[in-house]
Amino acid sequence: MIVEHHHFIIYKPYGYLSQFGSRDSKQQSKRFLGDLNDFPEGIMAIGRLDEKSEGLLLLTTDGKMSDYINSQKVEKEYYALVDGDISEESILQLQKGVEIGFDGKKYKTKPCKAFKLKVAPQLPERSKKIRDARHGPVSWVSITLSEGKFRQVRKMTSAVGFPTLRLVRVRVGAILLGRMYVGEVKEVASFDV
Structure with a gap:
Protein backbone atom coordinates (compact mmCIF):
# COMPACT_ATOMS: atom_id res chain seq x y z
CA MET A 1 0.00 0.00 0.00
CA GLN A 72 22.60 18.52 10.23
CA LYS A 73 22.73 18.02 6.45
CA VAL A 74 20.17 20.77 5.78
CA GLU A 75 21.03 24.43 6.48
CA LYS A 76 18.58 26.85 8.05
CA GLU A 77 19.06 30.61 7.54
CA TYR A 78 17.73 33.25 9.91
CA TYR A 79 17.57 37.03 9.80
CA ALA A 80 17.95 38.53 13.26
CA LEU A 81 17.29 42.17 14.11
CA VAL A 82 19.68 42.85 16.98
CA ASP A 83 19.91 45.60 19.56
CA GLY A 84 22.92 47.74 18.62
CA ASP A 85 25.23 48.15 15.65
CA ILE A 86 26.79 44.68 15.53
CA SER A 87 30.57 44.74 15.13
CA GLU A 88 32.77 42.74 12.75
CA GLU A 89 34.42 41.22 15.83
CA SER A 90 31.05 39.92 17.04
CA ILE A 91 30.25 38.54 13.56
CA LEU A 92 33.58 36.65 13.62
CA GLN A 93 32.74 35.24 17.06
CA LEU A 94 29.37 34.01 15.73
CA GLN A 95 31.09 32.40 12.74
CA LYS A 96 33.63 30.54 14.91
CA GLY A 97 31.06 29.42 17.49
CA VAL A 98 30.11 30.83 20.88
CA GLU A 99 29.36 29.33 24.26
CA ILE A 100 25.67 29.21 25.15
CA GLY A 101 23.64 27.50 27.84
CA PHE A 102 21.77 24.38 26.76
CA ASP A 103 20.03 21.84 29.04
CA GLY A 104 21.70 23.42 32.07
CA LYS A 105 25.19 22.94 30.62
CA LYS A 106 27.60 25.06 28.60
CA TYR A 107 27.57 24.30 24.87
CA LYS A 108 29.86 25.64 22.14
CA THR A 109 27.96 26.22 18.91
CA LYS A 110 29.36 24.80 15.69
CA PRO A 111 30.98 27.16 13.19
CA CYS A 112 28.34 28.84 11.05
CA LYS A 113 27.86 31.41 8.32
CA ALA A 114 27.10 34.88 9.65
CA PHE A 115 27.22 38.37 8.16
CA LYS A 116 25.72 41.79 8.73
CA LEU A 117 23.04 42.74 6.21
CA LYS A 118 23.85 46.06 4.53
CA VAL A 119 20.15 46.79 3.91
CA ALA A 120 17.18 45.84 6.10
CA PRO A 121 15.31 42.88 4.57
CA GLN A 122 11.89 43.42 3.03
CA LEU A 123 9.73 41.55 5.54
CA PRO A 124 6.08 41.98 6.49
CA GLU A 125 5.52 44.13 9.54
CA ARG A 126 5.33 42.12 12.75
CA SER A 127 1.99 42.03 14.59
CA LYS A 128 3.64 43.17 17.83
CA LYS A 129 5.69 46.34 17.59
CA ILE A 130 9.39 46.11 18.31
CA ARG A 131 11.91 48.67 19.37
CA ASP A 132 13.37 50.42 16.37
CA ALA A 133 16.29 52.71 15.53
CA ARG A 134 14.59 55.74 17.15
CA HIS A 135 15.55 54.21 20.52
CA GLY A 136 19.18 53.51 19.62
CA PRO A 137 20.96 51.66 16.81
CA VAL A 138 19.75 48.30 15.53
CA SER A 139 21.19 46.04 12.84
CA TRP A 140 20.21 42.96 10.86
CA VAL A 141 22.41 39.89 10.70
CA SER A 142 22.09 36.68 8.66
CA ILE A 143 22.96 33.48 10.53
CA THR A 144 22.97 30.10 8.77
CA LEU A 145 23.10 27.00 10.97
CA SER A 146 23.32 23.29 10.35
CA GLU A 147 22.30 22.55 13.95
CA GLY A 148 19.30 23.72 15.91
CA LYS A 149 19.47 23.92 19.68
CA PHE A 150 16.62 25.49 21.65
CA ARG A 151 16.57 29.28 21.02
CA GLN A 152 20.07 28.98 19.58
CA VAL A 153 20.18 32.13 17.43
CA ARG A 154 18.82 34.28 20.27
CA LYS A 155 21.38 32.80 22.69
CA MET A 156 24.19 33.30 20.17
CA THR A 157 23.49 36.99 19.53
CA SER A 158 23.14 37.61 23.28
CA ALA A 159 26.45 35.82 23.91
CA VAL A 160 28.24 38.39 21.72
CA GLY A 161 26.43 41.33 23.33
CA PHE A 162 23.67 42.00 20.78
CA PRO A 163 20.29 40.63 21.96
CA THR A 164 17.79 39.62 19.27
CA LEU A 165 14.73 41.87 18.92
CA ARG A 166 13.14 40.02 15.99
CA LEU A 167 13.95 36.62 14.49
CA VAL A 168 12.74 35.38 11.10
CA ARG A 169 13.70 32.06 9.46
CA VAL A 170 14.08 32.82 5.76
CA ARG A 171 15.46 29.57 4.33
CA VAL A 172 15.48 25.80 4.90
CA GLY A 173 17.87 24.13 2.44
CA ALA A 174 16.81 25.45 -0.98
Missing part, protein backbone atom coordinates in the same frame (compact mmCIF):
# COMPACT_ATOMS: atom_id res chain seq x y z
CA ILE A 2 1.38 3.41 -0.98
CA VAL A 3 0.95 6.08 1.67
CA GLU A 4 0.32 9.50 0.24
CA HIS A 5 2.05 12.16 2.33
CA HIS A 6 1.13 15.82 2.62
CA HIS A 7 3.66 18.65 2.71
CA PHE A 8 3.11 22.33 3.50
CA ILE A 9 5.24 25.48 3.54
CA ILE A 10 3.97 28.16 5.91
CA TYR A 11 4.92 31.59 7.19
CA LYS A 12 4.56 31.06 10.93
CA PRO A 13 3.34 34.27 12.51
CA TYR A 14 4.80 35.81 15.65
CA GLY A 15 2.89 34.59 18.73
CA TYR A 16 2.05 31.09 17.45
CA LEU A 17 3.36 27.84 18.93
CA SER A 18 4.98 25.44 16.42
CA GLN A 19 2.67 22.64 17.42
CA PHE A 20 -0.80 21.26 17.06
CA GLY A 21 -2.11 21.17 20.56
CA SER A 22 -5.15 20.66 22.61
CA ARG A 23 -5.55 23.61 24.88
CA ASP A 24 -5.25 22.92 28.56
CA SER A 25 -6.20 25.56 31.13
CA LYS A 26 -2.72 27.16 30.94
CA GLN A 27 -2.87 27.46 27.14
CA GLN A 28 -6.33 28.98 26.66
CA SER A 29 -4.90 32.13 25.10
CA LYS A 30 -2.20 30.36 23.03
CA ARG A 31 -2.37 30.13 19.25
CA PHE A 32 -1.38 26.95 17.42
CA LEU A 33 -0.52 26.06 13.81
CA GLY A 34 -3.90 24.35 13.46
CA ASP A 35 -5.49 27.80 13.83
CA LEU A 36 -4.00 28.76 10.43
CA ASN A 37 -5.46 25.97 8.29
CA ASP A 38 -7.37 22.70 8.36
CA PHE A 39 -4.34 20.39 8.15
CA PRO A 40 -4.59 16.61 7.56
CA GLU A 41 -4.28 14.17 10.42
CA GLY A 42 -0.72 13.15 11.30
CA ILE A 43 0.80 16.51 10.30
CA MET A 44 3.94 17.64 12.18
CA ALA A 45 6.22 20.65 12.14
CA ILE A 46 9.72 19.94 10.87
CA GLY A 47 11.79 21.64 13.54
CA ARG A 48 10.33 24.48 15.51
CA LEU A 49 10.26 28.21 15.79
CA ASP A 50 9.61 29.49 19.29
CA GLU A 51 6.51 31.55 20.01
CA LYS A 52 8.33 34.87 19.52
CA SER A 53 10.02 33.80 16.26
CA GLU A 54 8.44 33.83 12.83
CA GLY A 55 9.04 32.82 9.26
CA LEU A 56 9.52 29.69 7.21
CA LEU A 57 8.21 26.49 8.72
CA LEU A 58 7.76 23.19 6.90
CA LEU A 59 5.01 20.72 7.84
CA THR A 60 4.69 17.11 6.74
CA THR A 61 3.03 13.78 7.44
CA ASP A 62 6.29 12.02 6.41
CA GLY A 63 8.46 11.16 9.44
CA LYS A 64 11.49 10.18 7.31
CA MET A 65 11.37 13.53 5.50
CA SER A 66 11.13 15.32 8.85
CA ASP A 67 14.17 13.42 10.21
CA TYR A 68 16.23 14.24 7.10
CA ILE A 69 15.43 17.99 7.16
CA ASN A 70 16.08 18.12 10.92
CA SER A 71 19.45 16.45 10.39
CA ILE A 175 13.31 26.47 0.17
CA LEU A 176 12.95 30.23 0.59
CA LEU A 177 10.43 32.30 2.53
CA GLY A 178 10.44 34.73 -0.40
CA ARG A 179 7.41 37.00 -0.59
CA MET A 180 5.04 34.85 1.47
CA TYR A 181 2.68 36.78 3.70
CA VAL A 182 2.32 36.20 7.44
CA GLY A 183 0.10 33.16 8.07
CA GLU A 184 0.24 31.99 4.42
CA VAL A 185 -0.04 28.23 3.90
CA LYS A 186 1.04 26.53 0.65
CA GLU A 187 0.59 22.82 0.01
CA VAL A 188 3.39 21.36 -2.16
CA ALA A 189 3.90 17.97 -3.82
CA SER A 190 7.28 17.49 -2.10
CA PHE A 191 10.16 19.37 -0.48
CA ASP A 192 13.12 20.08 -2.73
CA VAL A 193 15.71 20.83 -0.06
